[in-house]
Amino acid sequence: xxxxxxxxxxxxxxxxxxxxxxxxxxxxxxxxxxxxxxxxxxxxxxxxxxxxxxxxxxxxxxxxxxxxxxxxxxxxxxxxxxxxxxxxxxxxxxxxxxxxxxxxxxxxxx
Numbered sequence: 001x002x003x004x005x006x007x008x009x010x011x012x013x014x015x016x017x018x019x020x021x022x023x024x025x026x027x028x029x030x031x032x033x034x035x036x037x038x039x040x041x042x043x044x045x046x047x048x049x050x051x052x053x054x055x056x057x058x059x060x061x062x063x064x065x066x067x068x069x070x071x072x073x074x075x076x077x078x079x080x081x082x083x084x085x086x087x088x089x090x091x092x093x094x095x096x097x098x099x100x101x102x103x104x105x106x107x108x109x110x
Contacts, residue, residue: 030099035067037090039083050079050091058098065092 038048052061066075067090074080075091083089 030097032095033063033092034095035090035092037068037088038081039085039088042084045082045085045087048081048083050081051077052091052093054095054097056097060096061093062096063092063094066090067092 036050036052038050039045052064054061064075064079066073066079066081068087069075069081069089070087072082073089079091081089081091
């Protein structure tokens with residue numbers, strides 16, 4: 001399963017809860033491929049520095065790659081993308097996290 005986000009601003013935040021919701025729809029437990037695209041609505045080309053970080057314990061980001069990128073775009077721990085004005089660049093990555101071992105807690109009356 002691949003989850004795609006279209007980002008119109010400069011900052012993207014991916015929450016583990018969003019990954020868990022996506023996982024409920026058939027993804028393998030603890031793993032997900034994501035695609036984050038930039039430049040869809042920007043009327044002019046802009047440079048963006050993008051850093052994907054695992055902010056939860058055990059959350060890992062691997063297999064980082066670019067899609068629709070050009071020679072002047074740099075993909076890595078700190079990616080530099082030039083997108084907008086008709087150019088759409090994307091980052092694709094594999095996200096993995098530890099599968100919880102405790103049963104889910106009840107959150108209210110059943």
